[in-house]
Amino acid sequence: RKEVEQDPGPFNVPEGATVAFNCTYSNSASQSFFWYRQDCRKEPKLLMSVYSSGNEDGRFTAQLNRASQYISLLIRDSKLSDSATYLCVVPGEYGNKLVFGAGTILRVKS
């Protein structure tokens, strides 16, 4: 299994829709996980940290399933401004780096 894998999408959804992304990881010892957002040609920006079973922040919910080694991100009531690439990020094997997934493209249309 790759260190981190994501469905590249794109996910094309209408405004107001609920959309979910999944991500699988290989390092079973990982403790903290992250979802980052990246706009075109910009730096990744932290969206959410996930270090227990899950985390919720407004319209965004992240969940962690350690047994199956996957992390999910749920976006409710999608806005046009949510259009971006969502990066699943997990710790590397020796704890000295974070490893980025290839990203899932979300396009929210009016």
Next chain:
Amino acid sequence: EPEVTQTPSHQVTQMGQEVILRCVPISNHLYFYWYRQILGQKVEFLVSFYNNEISEKSEIFDDQFSVERPDGSNFTLKIRSTKLEDSAMYFCASSLYRQGLRYGYTFGSGTRLTVV
């Protein structure tokens, strides 16, 4: 909100030339990183740095690359003899805790390196 600052924002260099990319991490952060992203590809780890030494480096980070924290505030990435395939966006990042525990890494806005 504290920021990671990178300069220059864009650098064009001739193949074979040396380049130095500069970063000022967040002042109380202890762990420093360089990543790169080739256009249309994923964010790739280059090197991590803690306590004035490299903690881990990737296969990309070969003898042409080096990092330095010369004065306690700047963190630099040097590419000795650039190749066309070094063209990418280079991101500097810093974190307070190892593994970016709880707070992740904070990234700078990047330096776009174009090798011609």
